[in-house]
Amino acid sequence: MASHRSYSADRPSAARRLTTARTALVTGASTGIGADFARRLASDGLDLVLVARSADKLEALAESIRSDSGRHVTVLARDLGRSGAAASLVDEVDALGIEVDFLLNNAGFGTHGPVALADPDRLSDEIRLNCEVLTELSQRFLPGMTSRRRGTIVNVASNAAFQPLPQMAVYGATKAYVLSFTEALWHETQGTGVRVLALCPGPTETPFFAIAGEDFARTKRTTTQLIDTAKRALADGRPSVVDGTYNALLARVGVRFLPKRVALWAAAKTVGSRS
Numbered sequence: 001m002a003s004h005r006s007y008s009a010d011r012p013s014a015a016r017r018l019t020t021a022r023t024a025l026v027t028g029a030s031t032g033i034g035a036d037f038a039r040r041l042a043s044d045g046l047d048l049v050l051v052a053r054s055a056d057k058l059e060a061l062a063e064s065i066r067s068d069s070g071r072h073v074t075v076l077a078r079d080l081g082r083s084g085a086a087a088s089l090v091d092e093v094d095a096l097g098i099e100v101d102f103l104l105n106n107a108g109f110g111t112h113g114p115v116a117l118a119d120p121d122r123l124s125d126e127i128r129l130n131c132e133v134l135t136e137l138s139q140r141f142l143p144g145m146t147s148r149r150r151g152t153i154v155n156v157a158s159n160a161a162f163q164p165l166p167q168m169a170v171y172g173a174t175k176a177y178v179l180s181f182t183e184a185l186w187h188e189t190q191g192t193g194v195r196v197l198a199l200c201p202g203p204t205e206t207p208f209f210a211i212a213g214e215d216f217a218r219t220k221r222t223t224t225q226l227i228d229t230a231k232r233a234l235a236d237g238r239p240s241v242v243d244g245t246y247n248a249l250l251a252r253v254g255v256r257f258l259p260k261r262v263a264l265w266a267a268a269k270t271v272g273s274r275s
Helices: 032-043 055-069 085-095 120-148 169-188 208-212 223-236 245-257 260-270
Strands: 023-027 047-052 073-077 102-105 151-156 194-200 240-242
Touching: 023 032, 023 120, 032 047, 032 055, 032 102, 032 223, 047 055, 055 073, 073 085, 085 120, 102 120, 120 151, 120 169, 120 194, 151 169, 151 223, 169 194, 169 240, 194 223, 223 240, 240 245
Parallel strands: 023 047, 023 102, 047 073, 102 151, 151 194, 194 240
Antiparallel strands: none
């Protein structure tokens, strides 16, 4: 396996590709992390299946990728939050004769504010998309990967996964689930030829904060930095990675040494309203 030094931000050679897989499926592909990851995967020589709700945005992205890379891009506009949508997506991909060897489970969203004042249906949708759909897609695509003895699953968690997050309680809890599930899946797939990674971004330059309803981030990392972090972690065979040195120290070291009450107070201050 290539060392992390072989992974650079320039146009990759065959030795620098994310994977030797033929096709990558990206959920939440219309904007932000999903869209930029899709572009990088295509530049690494993979064909794509792009999944999100907005057909117009997906088609525009697909045309741009086809023009830039010459890769084959399939657009499947789907609301994965709907009941049965994940199973239907897998069935359609199978019917198209597409073998998915790189799965990026990026679809998800966050809500901001006290649980008592939240829309219960919105919270249920958040849990379903962030946890249930991610789990189902991972499980349904994994047997094919293991039978071919190659494949990669990247599940997008968050640095919010490492501590309870007042004002974003459900979001933080869903990402803690993603982290735990994915790290366990990493262990289960050892020796199968399948790589699994929980990717934990901190605040990143995406539409996330507009959807959540509050932009509390003082500084943000770029999606390019995040994708480079993922490439290094995959090359190193790590079960999870936090993007950014400061974010990693805060998530994996700082929270452990704070009394719980102090950690909760600090977390609430971090995601509190700036208005």
